[in-house]
Amino acid sequence: MNKENVIQELQALAAEGMADQPEVASVAAVAGPAGEEEAKPQTAIPPEPRRNGVLEVDYAVRGVHVDVQIQGDQVVRAAQILDEAGMTLEAITGVDWINDQELEVVYDYSYTGGSCFRVVVRARISRHEPTIPTVSGVFPGANWHERETFDFFGIHFEGHPQLEYLLLPEDCDFHPLLKDFKGC
Amino acid sequence: MSSQPLSQNQERFELNLGPQHPATHGVLRVKLLMDGEYIVDAEPVLGYIHRMHELMGENRSWAQYLPNMGRLDYLSALSYNLGYVELVEKMAGIEVPERAEYIRVITTEMNRISSHLLWFGAFVLDLGGFTPLLYAFDDREQILDLLEAVTGSRLTYCYYLFGGCYNDVEDDFLSGCLAFVKRLRTRLPMYHNLVTKNVILRQRLEGVGPVSAEMCRKYGATGPVLRGSGINYDLRKNEPYSIYPELDFDVPVYPEGDSMARFMVRMDEMEQCLRIIEQAIAKIPEGPVMAEKVPKMIKPAAGDYYHAVEAARGTFAIRAVSDGANQAYRMKLRSPTFSNLSLFQEASRGMLLADGLAFMGSLDLVIPEIDR
Numbered sequence: 001m002n003k004e005n006v007i008q009e010l011q012a013l014a015a016e017g018m019a020d021q022p023e024v025a026s027v028a029a030v031a032g033p034a035g036e037e038e039a040k041p042q043t044a045i046p047p048e049p050r051r052n053g054v055l056e057v058d059y060a061v062r063g064v065h066v067d068v069q070i071q072g073d074q075v076v077r078a079a080q081i082l083d084e085a086g087m088t089l090e091a092i093t094g095v096d097w098i099n100d101q102e103l104e105v106v107y108d109y110s111y112t113g114g115s116c117f118r119v120v121v122r123a124r125i126s127r128h129e130p131t132i133p134t135v136s137g138v139f140p141g142a143n144w145h146e147r148e149t150f151d152f153f154g155i156h157f158e159g160h161p162q163l164e165y166l167l168l169p170e171d172c173d174f175h176p177l178l179k180d181f182k183g184c
Numbered sequence: 185m186s187s188q189p190l191s192q193n194q195e196r197f198e199l200n201l202g203p204q205h206p207a208t209h210g211v212l213r214v215k216l217l218m219d220g221e222y223i224v225d226a227e228p229v230l231g232y233i234h235r236m237h238e239l240m241g242e243n244r245s246w247a248q249y250l251p252n253m254g255r256l257d258y259l260s261a262l263s264y265n266l267g268y269v270e271l272v273e274k275m276a277g278i279e280v281p282e283r284a285e286y287i288r289v290i291t292t293e294m295n296r297i298s299s300h301l302l303w304f305g306a307f308v309l310d311l312g313g314f315t316p317l318l319y320a321f322d323d324r325e326q327i328l329d330l331l332e333a334v335t336g337s338r339l340t341y342c343y344y345l346f347g348g349c350y351n352d353v354e355d356d357f358l359s360g361c362l363a364f365v366k367r368l369r370t371r372l373p374m375y376h377n378l379v380t381k382n383v384i385l386r387q388r389l390e391g392v393g394p395v396s397a398e399m400c401r402k403y404g405a406t407g408p409v410l411r412g413s414g415i416n417y418d419l420r421k422n423e424p425y426s427i428y429p430e431l432d433f434d435v436p437v438y439p440e441g442d443s444m445a446r447f448m449v450r451m452d453e454m455e456q457c458l459r460i461i462e463q464a465i466a467k468i469p470e471g472p473v474m475a476e477k478v479p480k481m482i483k484p485a486a487g488d489y490y491h492a493v494e495a496a497r498g499t500f501a502i503r504a505v506s507d508g509a510n511q512a513y514r515m516k517l518r519s520p521t522f523s524n525l526s527l528f529q530e531a532s533r534g535m536l537l538a539d540g541l542a543f544m545g546s547l548d549l550v551i552p553e554i555d556r
Contacts, residue, residue, distance in 0.1 A: 061274065063490030088401050090492075091518040095505055108490065108503065108518070112401065112415055116423040118490065141403035144230075144526045152238070167231040167555060176239050177514075 003065075003117055006085045010068050010119075011054045013078060017071040064108075064118040072123045072132045075107065079135040079142075082109045082119060089135070092145035094153040098179040101127045103153060107135070125155070134160040152177040196224060199537075203232045209306060210551030214528075214544075216537070223540050226532045228525055234555040241504075241515025246272050246482045247346065249515070254340035256519060257553035260299040260496035261341045262292045262331075269344040270425060271491035271502050275484035276346065278475055284348035285427045286468040290361060291331060291343065293457040293464075297368070298327040299496040300450045300457075303548045307447070308379055310545040311388050316379050323371055330360045346482060347475030358465050365458045372455060380451065389444040393543030395531055396441055403530075404523035407498025408453065409547060412446035414439035419494035431463050443546035450548070481510050488514075497521050497548055519553045 055067040070078055079089070087109045095104040102124045111117040125132050134157040136142040146157040147166035154175040157163055165172065174181060202213040211232035217225040237256065241249050253268045254261040266288055273280060305320030328338045334353050335343035343350050379385055395405070397413045410417055418435040420428040436452035438445035484506040492501035498520025505514035524547050532540045 061489070062487070063271075063274070063492070086401070088404050090404050090499065090501060090523075091503070091516065093503060093514075093516040095488075095514045106488075106503065106516075108501070110492075110499075112406070112410065112417040112422075114422075120490065139402055139404070140530065141405075141523055141526050144522065165231070167234040169231070176236055177242075 001085050001087075001111060001113065001117070006081065006087075006119070007054060007056070007066055009081045010066070010070075010078065010121075013074055013081065014053050014068060014070050017074050059118070064120045066117075066119045068119060068121045070121065070123055072105070072125045075105070075121065075123050076133050076135055076138060078121045079107070079138040082121075083138050085111075086113050087111050087117075087119065089139040089141055089145070092135075092142060092149055094149050094155055094177065096127070096153065096177060096179045097124070098127070100124075103127050103130050103155060105132055105149065105155060130155040131158055132156075133158050136160055151175070154178065195220075203229075209549060212549065212551050212554070216540075218537065221536050221538075223532050223535045223537060226529055226540060228528055231555055233552055235552075237556045238515050238517060241512050241517075243511065245510045246484075246512065249512070250345070251340075251342045254337070254342050255552065256517065256556060257299075257495060257497065257500075257521075257550045258339050259302055259550055260295050261339065262288075262295040262335075262343065263493055263495035264500055265341060265344045266292055266426070267491060267493035267495070267500050267502060269346055270493065271489060271504060272346050272482060272484070274491060275489050275504065275506060276479070276482050278347045278478055280348055280475060281472045282427070282469050283352075283471040284473045284475075286464050287334075287349050287353055287473060288344060289427055289431070290353075290358075290461055290464045290468070291334065293460045294327050294331060294361065294364075295341070296496045297454050297457045298324045298331075300454050301327075303450060303496075304375070304379075307545040307548075308385070311385060311542060313379065313382075313385070316375065319371070319375070319378075323368060326364050326367065330357060330364065333357060333360075345474065345478075347478035349473045352473045358468070361461055362465060365462055368454070368458060372451070375451070380448075386444065388539075388542050389442065389447055389546070390440075391442050391444075392539045393443045393531060393535070393546060394441045395527060399527055399531065403527040405498070405527055406523065407494070407496070407520050408446050408449040409498065409524045411435065411437050412449045412546075413441040419492055419499060423492065425491075425493060427464070428460075430467070431460050433459050433463075443542055446546040446548075483508055483510055492518075495520055497550065497553075498524060517556055519556060521547065521549050522554045522556075525549060525554060 053069055057067045059065050090108040090110045093106050104122055104124050107121040109119040146160055149155050150163055151165050151168045196219050199216040199218050203211040213229040215227045237252050253264040256264050301320045301324040305317035308316040332338045334357050335341045395413050397415050400410045400413050416435055416437045421435055433456045436449050438448050486506055486508040488505040490503050492499050501518040503516040504512050507513040
């Protein structure tokens with residue numbers, strides 16, 4: 001696996017996502033990757049909050065080598081890039097950024113074929129209409145991870161073959177990891 | 185049980201395996217669609233002992249979350265303890281004294297052996313051999329006694345703290361571990377003579393439940409399942425943590441991908457654990473077992489952090505998101521058997537039911553860790 005190629009492909013993908021959002025891209029071109037939503041006290045992902053882009057982060061501190069932020073509709077392409085590179089999908093999860101009214105979907109990839117290489121792919125989606133395409137077509141192992149994320153956050157994975165409750169009871173009507181969940 | 189005839193001679197029917205079935209070793213239910221004795225489709229149904237550990241991570245402090253780690257995989261709890269304290273130490277920048285690192289490795293590896301011994305006994309029991317279970321429990325009991333003396337518990341350990349270990353080990357413990365190493369070295373050849381060379385066992389396992397390396401990659405399978413499919417991937421070597429780089433041990437890998445390969449990986453791993461323990465005891469330095477300045481309130485810098493360790497069943501990883509408070513904003517636990525079991529549905533198609541159970545046993549499931 002050529003790590004540089006993977007990073008380049010992911011950078012190209014993230015740049016495409018920025019082009020899709022002209023207002024963010026224009027701000028980014030002037031003011032750097034900070035984007036328009038600067039006032040995010042809780043989301044201080046080093047070095048600063050960002051809308052898109054690929055960061056090579058300090059593995060010793062963060063535990064990952066590459067941190068990729070892309071648009072929600074690009075996660076399948078990212079999975080394909082990493083699949084072709086021979087990487088494994090280790091986990092999918094969500095984070096509820098309730099102050100921004102956004103949900104973050106986080107994909108952790110690792111490489112089992114040689115030297116350690118970890119990539120985290122993240123996408124932010126609206127909290128009111130949380131839908132994102134499924135990557136279970138690329139990695140069948142994503143099936144359960146996505147169902148679990150659906151359980152906990154109510155994120156709807158479009159095209160998922162069986163989006164039912166996995167860990168929670170089949171008749172439950174709440175998503176416990178949303179920050180406004182008050183117990184049942 | 186419902187049945188719908190397909191043709192004159194064939195009849196498919198649904199069969200529920202579990203949730204209360206001895207062969208599933210916990211409350212796992214598998215919805216089977218059977219064609220006679222053959223599995224057409226097997227869908228695991230999870231969640232019977234789901235406790236929402238991840239939400240608990242968000243509503244208690246970093247230190248208060250420590251005991252939860254012993255309750256995920258209750259058979260190799262110390263690996264989970266280790267993964268969590270190493271993550272928080274990484275987040276808060278806490279240095280761990282060397283003696284504590286050695287104690288952590290010795291106790292974790294003892295725990296790994298006890299986990300593999302229980303799997304060995306229970307697995308052969310699934311296949312119809314009762315005696316090995318009693319032998320395995322005899323050995324495992326020695327480990328539990330040793331660990332009980334230092335950790336205070338026999339199963340759901342909570343021994344490591346941020347910055348070190350709860351208390352120092354005594355010489356009795358170290359000499360006891362060495363005596364155990366000696367003992368197990370005489371017992372493992374007996375297990376191989378009694379069990380591994382047994383023709384019935386070999387016929388039940390060889391060629392059964394083949395899992396290719398590619399399937400492991402697609403499903404994120406790790407640990408002995410992955411190493412039984414020919415991939416040399418062990419986080420203790422590939423992503424070294426603690427003092428593992430200073431110790432000399434091998435990673436057993438078998439390329440066949442069948443249940444026998446996974447069996448052999450775990451049997452050989454026990455021998456390697458013995459080597460690790462022996463070396464660690466020979467090298468263990470004197471000194472403190474706790475870092476001097478560990479803040480009472482841990483407030484890691486905002487951001488997200490990832491840490492993975494090799495538990496007895498594969499990669500256990502935590503993704504913690506901190507917002508700078510004394511508790512996590514988000515705590516994701518990535519457990520190995522969750523991913524290992526997810527390939528069962530695809531891999532068990534067309535298998536005989538009895539082989540399916542042997543295959544499931546070779547995956548070494550611990551349900552509380554799948555359900556979390």
